[in-house]
Amino acid sequence: MIALIQRVNHAEVSVGDRLVGRIGRGLVALIGVQAADRTAAAARLLERLLAYRVFPDDEGRMNRSLADIDGGLLLVPQFTLAADTRKGNRAGFSTAAPPADAQRLFEGLVAAARTRHPRVATGEFGAHMRLALENDGPVTFWLEAHAD
Numbered sequence: 185m186i187a188l189i190q191r192v193n194h195a196e197v198s199v200g201d202r203l204v205g206r207i208g209r210g211l212v213a214l215i216g217v218q219a220a221d222r223t224a225a226a227a228r229l230l231e232r233l234l235a236y237r238v239f240p241d242d243e244g245r246m247n248r249s250l251a252d253i254d255g256g257l258l259l260v261p262q263f264t265l266a267a268d269t270r271k272g273n274r275a276g277f278s279t280a281a282p283p284a285d286a287q288r289l290f291e292g293l294v295a296a297a298r299t300r301h302p303r304v305a306t307g308e309f310g311a312h313m314r315l316a317l318e319n320d321g322p323v324t325f326w327l328e329a330h331a332d
Contacts, residue, residue: 185229185289186216186265187327191238195258195317197307204313205305207256211238212317215293216265217286218279220330226293229329233257234301238323246323250301257297260307260315261290283310 189211196206213233239248239255250257266280281289287309297304307313 185218185221185225185293185329187229187233187329188214188216188262188265189233189236189238189325189327190317191320191323192258193318193320195256195315197258197260197305198314198316199308199311204308205258205260207258207303207305209253209320210255210257210303211250212258212260212315214260214262214265215290216262217281217289218266219281219285221281221285221289223289223292225329226289227296229327230293230296230300232327232329233297236325236327238325254302256303256305257301258305258307259290259294259297260313261286261309 192210192212194208195212197204234251235249237247237249239253241247263280263286267275267277268279269275290309294306
């Protein structure tokens with residue numbers, strides 16, 4: 185599984201005129217599910233999302249995690265992250281998980297996140313979403329987790 189994470193001051197995601205998720209200070213994680221991904225990859229990705237040190241300590245070094253600051257986590261499904269972009273001028277999606285598998289893994293990630301972290305919001309799987317955020321830094325990282 186892939187997560188493109190951004191440290192934010194606040195963020196929200198809408199579907200049409202409906203606000204479906206909002207957080208204050210924390211992380212936005214755009215989630216891509218690849219064809220080979222399994223539940224173990226989702227579990228490992230969640231560990232990394234909660235523990236990855238991207239927030240400043242008292243000396244300004246990125247030594248604090250989302251769990252350390254008790255921040256919000258906005259999980260947004262984004263199948264385009266799993267695209268094959270190695271050649272040509274158009275992305276291919278043969279590397280992305282089939283929609284039913286991707287939805288199952290994404291929803292499993294969300295359920296697990298909600299048992300381990302108090303502030304979790306989400307986008308809506310398969311919907312056309314609008315994401316608004318204020319990136320802090322900017323600080324953006326690409327995380328991958330595989331079932332090893």
